[in-house]
Amino acid sequence: MASSRLGLQLAVALWATTALTSSPALAASPKLDAHAIATARFGNDAPWYEGNIPLFESSDPKLDEIYYYRWSVYRAHQRDLGPLGYITTEFLDDVGWQREPYASLNDATGFHIQEGRWLRDRRYAGDYIDFMYEGGGNDRHFAEYIADATYARFLVDGDQDAATRHLAVMKHIYALWDDRYDFDKKLYWIEPLLDATEYTISSIDASGGKDGFRGGDGFRPSINSYMYANARAISRLSTLTGDQAAAADYAARAEALKVEVQKSLWSQDFAHFIDRYKVSNEHVKYWEPIRGRELVGYVPWAFGLPDDTPAFAQAWKHAIDPDELAGPAGLRTVEPSYEHYMRQYRYIKETGEPECQWNGPIWPFQTTQVLTGLANLLNDYDQDVVTRADYARMLAQYTELHFKDGKPNLEENYDPATGKAIVGLDRSHHYNHSGYVDLVISGLVGLRPRADDVLEVNPLAPGDPTDPHFLKYFSLQDAPYHGRLVGITWDADGSRYGRQGLVVTVDGQEVAASPTLKKLTAPLARKPAAPIVRPINQAVNLVLSDFPRGAASAGGDAKTVHQALDGRVWFFPEMANGWSPGLDKKGASAKQPWFAVDFGKPVSVRSAELSFFADDKAFAGPSRYRLEAWRDGKWVEVAKAPAPLANGVDRTTWTPVTTSKLRAVIDLAPGKDMRLIEMKVF
Template sequence: MLDNTNPSVAKTAIISGGARGIGRCIVRRFLERGYKVFIFDIDEEELKHTTTVHLKQYYDKKQLSSAICNLRSVDEIREKVKEAADFLGGRIEVVVNNGGIAAPTWKDGKAMDDLETFPQWQAYIETNLTAPFAVSQACLPYMKLEDKTESHHHDNSDAGPVVIHIGSFRAEMSDPNQEGYASSKAGQIGLMHSMAISLSRWGIRCNLVAPGRIKVAHECKDGDEKGIEWAHQNEEKDVDDHATNRAGRPKDIADAVEYLVNAGFVTGQAITVDGGAVRTNVFSMLYSSLFLLAVQSGLTVKGAKASSSPSHEKRALDTSAIATKYFGNDAPWYKDRIAYFECSDSQITDVYYYRWKIFRAHQRDLGAKGYISTEFLDDVSWQLEPWASLNDATGFHVAEGRWNRDRRFKDDYLTHMLTGGDDRHFTDYIQDSVWGSYLVDNDVPSATKYLDQMKTLYNQWVDHFDSSKGLYWVEPLLDATEYTISSIDASGGKDGFTGGDAFRPSVNSYMYANARALAKLAGLVGQTSVTTDYNSRAAAIKSNVQKSLWNSTLSHFIDRYKVSNDYVKYWEPIRGRELVGILPWTFDLPDNSSEYASSWKHLLNPNELAGAKGLRTVEPSYQYYMKQYRYDAASGRRECQWNGPAWPFQITQALLGMSNLLDHYSQNVVTNSDYIKLLKQYTQIHYNGASLNLQEDYDPDNGGAIVGLARSPHYFHSGYIDLIMTGLVGIRPRADDFLEINPLITSDIKYFRAEEVPYHGTNIVVQWDADGSRYNQGAGLRVERDGVVIATSPTLKRLVIPFQKKAIIGITRPIAKSIQLQTTTTYPYGNASSGTNIDNVHDAIDGRVWFFPELANGWNSDVNSATTQWYTVTFESATQISRAEIAFFDNGNDFKAPTAYSVQVLSNGKWVDVAGQKKDAVVANGITNVQFTATSIAQVRLAITQPAGKRTRLVEVKYF
């Protein structure tokens, strides 16, 4: 072990890059051996966590200190070494140069022939090679013993001071596009050799440890919070790649460092700690060459293992057939966009694809402003004009959209929201949504381009912040949850639509998540002070939520009143449990404690929040449970309330929170069985008899939609696709170069496969086949990347797989020039041959496309003896167009698709077919495309031939 035989004089060490990974493990080893340690690191959040949380016992007794240090600045290195020496009492015994750039390949999938790699080359050399020299040089005055050139003896009672560089086995064995990394690490070997000779005069030794593939996901803040263990990261591939039959542990490197610190007769030596990977790989490359030669020669190689090298596999799902089955003639829109999925529960599979239909239907084209996601299919009076956006369900919209391979929809939507669309009409967690989107696509520019706007938006909520309590408050109506306990009781039980301002678990969880997201987003662009600021804000909210909103009597997070009147008083707690009390887990706010986890038992109790047909928003014991206060004036139907009804909105949030609880909290309250049971119950809610039609809210005890107004069908106020991907399939998106899979399933799910799932610039597959009979690719868990198998397990378990991202494909944004946002928009505008009601005409150019029969959408012609009908678009001025997308609705009854059509322009006062038309055959309930010679015109007409006795519904016509 590390020698510190004289505890009255603690030995000392400086370790760069000590906040996480290998460095953190080495720091911990030195502290355990009684050393006094000073850490350098560039990652402020990780450094703070390591020193004040992970190693708090040493930090509190002044055995550990740290400093932020940019290893590319020699001046900063010298300044920080002096600070370290002061903390260490002026004497440095050990220097471990661990800090450096860890990514082995050029960024964004670049190769050496790309001139943009040169700055990266400089960064590798400065960080991985110059910095170890500069740190060592700055430490020498505090390390030197007597000059041995002037004395023929020195004290051999201990091993003496030592410098240890942490290199890499890549110095001996490189893969393509590792020139910068491999060269800098190889340079460390030459540096070590020379230093060992040069520094020997002062009794200073120098050695190097070259790690191989070391699994480090557990050695960081995220690993601590999720309870990740090294064993969970060791995969079957690691057995094949290492003579030791496993990947490396940070402990293995710490062992080597400890040996070299104590080995007084060892200097100028490099120890490769790679589990035999270099030797194994040399053999594998030779074997692979022979194997390839044999295959090319038509020979069979005896003993070849399919699992010893990547295998390219045929797709297990017929995605084209699936798209046709679920989307009919509209399949081309989905085919190259969506992530495909199936599982042994057919209803879950069916609802998964139905939710993609909801997503598609709610993409409103705003023309030059791109796309947004709407909450209601058609206009409602409280939307933000002229766009028709609402911000309360933005989190769901973005989370669903991040699994669409066409990133335009969520990217356009976030641009809209962050440049004026988020009017704070309701609470939301848009900053957290941006971070969640980044975790899937890893696109830094997209994630950070509106960072300033996100900070401004966050700070505007100061008008709902009570500084005396350190918490945010909101009126339940503006939390998208009218008629809650706080609003009803604040009215004396008489109403509850408005009022009832309260400090709620929801808004505070949102603001906590948004603060954490801003801290991380700022970290992507080096804004360390912003990161520190928002991490501090998040920590304060977390502390105050746990201190003030946790009710030990109810074992639940609950509201406290902000309002004070004849019925309720400021800061009093509400008198019952609500489903909103589960929201803190949706955003990983609560500490990992059994006390807080006990809240989840109420979610499973049929007498409390667990309704027979859906999760209740309030428990039945509440005095005004399910009392109906509000009715629609026109129809007399019941209106929306949150005093008991099951809402897909909060059911989604509860299931997200439960998946977090199961994934990385220590608890014994809920199980995967509970998760699947609630997921299946939520799946059932989507059904209206035999058809799929998700509405606003539901009776939690008897089932069935409550509101059911004209606006209600196919409501996009919740999530499902994201639940499947992150919960059932178990993709836990990360910011680093790892892919983490942890399916939350039980034996009820015999198989599943998610295919063409976007992740970090690639398409991945996650497959579970309990007995191997579904896909005939072996039993167990299987992960593929771009058609290559990268991990397998015969059993269901967490997989953490090294995963280098690829360059992100750019977004294509064709602009529709014919969109009229509202009937009051002057240009463009439509005219029609019949059915000339202004709203009816407007609907064909309003940017909305859906084919659901429950809610009409588009221009409807009249039944007319004249078979020729037309629809004209007039632009403000001459506008160049060259193609059109046309959507016709056909219900097989009174509405029939045209038998023929043509795009026409005016010529000498007459309508004539535009030149060069290349027309698709008419497609019903899908998109009909037509291209033509580019022409600049102020008016364009779509002429159609309507079947006799039938009507035409032109859902949308777009000109580009």
């Protein structure tokens, strides 16, 4: 979609929103125009978002832009595995360390679930959790807190059956982590690389400062907080099933870990949670503490582990100190006082480009954890070290990182001095290794998920109009919660929505209000979670040599043909995805190219979804196409698409037929190539 067209649509949407919300009749429950906003933000792909994501607007246009951008990142990373359902990927395309053939990785799964829990279509988070526990997705490749994230989803949708059905596997996986448990120290340990954080203080120092990609096994605040959270989640889920023995067992495990983390991983010298070495060699010794502060020391607060004491609260001073962890552009992963701070060890051999390290660069992964922990601190602890202003400032810094050359494109890690990407490789575009939407909804706006029948709202937006990150207004609309739709609106002076103050609504009806930004609660009678509809895509090919198989009339190299059936749909221009027939030598469009799927057996089919890419340059959506089924030894037309969409999903239906093959015969736009991103068949 041309940028000028997108800008015009966005302007129209914002005008429409303002016009609607300025009406006094709507003052108590301002209504954002879902269709206009979705169309402006997402163009032809708007149907995926409309009626699915919570709407949001504020007086900060960058905050708004990245809120919606992060939903587009989430959507782009939904991979359809056919009968196995949807999973959320970390990288858009394949990487060498993913779980084959699914392209899954489990290190950022917790973020993915916490983002996806805010969708009205519960299939994406639900399928993903099922895959983690039924499909082998939680292979413990990396340290994880997936049981805790599953419980966090339950706090939003209230679906007890979905949350508890995997308890047996959760317990089994919890027990498997005994291979990283020191029974003498009563703590878990892990290699930093397998904590998704290579080149930390422990791994660099364990190498004598020579490297740090591997090694440096340590008792880390991260894995022990994850295991604490998983044990607590298993306990709470067991309570839901009436298994009091298991609930007591895992509650005791969580409490024991909490005691040991606070006793052994808290450093009085650093006033921070830090690693201790598991490894012992000529450079470091078992149980010695590392020699500096790292951002990972805030992970315990992301799960509410630390006690509410003034001593522990002092750790947060380091997050706002510019000489320590607070960089000019964001949160450093290691302090600049560390000997090997920002020293680049690892490069791509072929190009010399820098690779990932955690010895100082900003990482959205840990920035998300810190902001989650800070939200918990501001909500649940009695302290005066940090304030809502600090939350808003850190969130604004994080928001700014999402822009590359003025456009949203989140990559892997960033220079804390400049905010420029360090690792910006071909694989890095629109990297899904962190959270953001949940930080806005549960943090900034303050919708705090609870297990009981109480709606709690506590915005972390600053209340001081002189604060540089003060929001004159914001509105969250249609956030699904306990089977209801919650709205939260703030208007500092009444000029935006016709009513001054904070207003909370449920299904459009006001339930609480305040003239100032403050914590509000209201009784909330829950309703059953919306049922999940799971149509199965019969055309997915996960293994190249298996059925279903793709074939094409032209331009049919194995990789691109496979991409058109691999269950991935994204419209970002930075990374090509899908099959193109190409132009002839004179630059003319191919004559009715076709793309076919061979199911390998007779199947009943009744609809298809074709996704085409367009960039207003080389690629355009087709003029038309028709779908043909293989019947009695010949191709028979079953449907036509006279005006297909590009950069969206084009859906076609027909009377069900049984066939072993289906193909799309395509008429291209004159002088333009075409890219078929994905063909799904149902």
